[in-house]
Amino acid sequence: MTLISIGRLSDETGTKIPTIRYYESIGLLPEPPRTASNRRLYDPHAVARLRFIRHARDLGFEIEAIRDFLGLMDHPGGPCHHAHGLVRQHLEAIDAKIAQLQAMRHAIERVSPNCPYNRVEQCPAIEVLSDHALCPDGCP
Amino acid sequence: MTLISIGRLSDETGTKIPTIRYYESIGLLPEPPRTASNRRLYDPHAVARLRFIRHARDLGFEIEAIRDFLGLMDHPGGPCHHAHGLVRQHLEAIDAKIAQLQAMRHAIERVSPNCPYNRVEQCPAIEVLSDHALCPDGCP
DNA sequence: GCTACAATCTCCAGCGACTAGAGGATCAAG
DNA sequence: CTTGATCCTCTAGTCGCTGGAGATTGTAGC
Numbered sequence: 001m002t003l004i005s006i007g008r009l010s011d012e013t014g015t016k017i018p019t020i021r022y023y024e025s026i027g028l029l030p031e032p033p034r035t036a037s038n039r040r041l042y043d044p045h046a047v048a049r050l051r052f053i054r055h056a057r058d059l060g061f062e063i064e065a066i067r068d069f070l071g072l073m074d075h076p077g078g079p080c081h082h083a084h085g086l087v088r089q090h091l092e093a094i095d096a097k098i099a100q101l102q103a104m105r106h107a108i109e110r111v112s113p114n115c116p117y118n119r120v121e122q123c124p125a126i127e128v129l130s131d132h133a134l135c136p137d138g139c140p
Numbered sequence: 141m142t143l144i145s146i147g148r149l150s151d152e153t154g155t156k157i158p159t160i161r162y163y164e165s166i167g168l169l170p171e172p173p174r175t176a177s178n179r180r181l182y183d184p185h186a187v188a189r190l191r192f193i194r195h196a197r198d199l200g201f202e203i204e205a206i207r208d209f210l211g212l213m214d215h216p217g218g219p220c221h222h223a224h225g226l227v228r229q230h231l232e233a234i235d236a237k238i239a240q241l242q243a244m245r246h247a248i249e250r251v252s253p254n255c256p257y258n259r260v261e262q263c264p265a266i267e268v269l270s271d272h273a274l275c276p277d278g279c280p
Numbered sequence: 281g282c283t284a285c286a287a288t289c290t291c292c293a294g295c296g297a298c299t300a301g302a303g304g305a306t307c308a309a310g
Numbered sequence: 311c312t313t314g315a316t317c318c319t320c321t322a323g324t325c326g327c328t329g330g331a332g333a334t335t336g337t338a339g340c
Contacts, residue, residue, distance in 0.1 A: 156327085156328070158328055158329070159326085159327060162326075162327060163327095177335055177336080178334090178335090179335080202325085202326090203325080
């Protein structure tokens, strides 16, 4: 069982050191054992857990959702309906975000990249932002 | 020239009142005139400016970018190269976000919506989050 | 006029998810 | 034995809002 320092954990998971300590402070990562000189020591299980957290964060899950996942994983005999619900909800949220971004893209795309004018008053880049009719979805 | 209250401005633009005051505090909206009893009064120009701000925020522009846009619009005779640069940069950022979300979606999609198991230990929803090989792009 | 109640004012504190810095202790290498 | 990297705790800052406390004002009904 190889124990590693916080710096090593940081390198291996691509997580900044303060972020690791932050996850510990909010209870996502358990308090690790320490050396005689008070330095944190992490085992492979902690590495996996942090990697899971980072992966889920990269996928856009919120901390509280991840806390739920970790809670489920800490009770491996239990039912997993809740996990499915979380994932499904998140998929829907992702689809909504993608749709919104694509609408955005189309709205912004209308801006001619080669503006024939050179003055702000006639600039389509400013216009597309000002023109209410070009809103992707119904804005107030 | 119809002057409206902050509540009215809030309703017309779909912006919460504290948000309007926040925009004023950071200098995005100018300090409006007040009634004798110190209440803010907004003219149609302020409504348009706030709508512009909200629209740009909905499109994902950061406050500082919006400040730039507004600065450009306040000098309507000047050149607009900068506005184009901002919009182009933003388009690139949107494309990157869309790509990332789609990668996410594919990763999460692998989770079977009808899990044949009913226990967390065999649940593919948990697995897809744990399995490092399913990462959308090279994670550490 | 009086009483409710809604709207507004200022100021301050908090959210999420980190990130950065100060100031001090400890480790590993030369 | 010194140097520099790494670690510790603690505090405060980031962004873009959001909400509450407590005081004042505007409006409507009686």
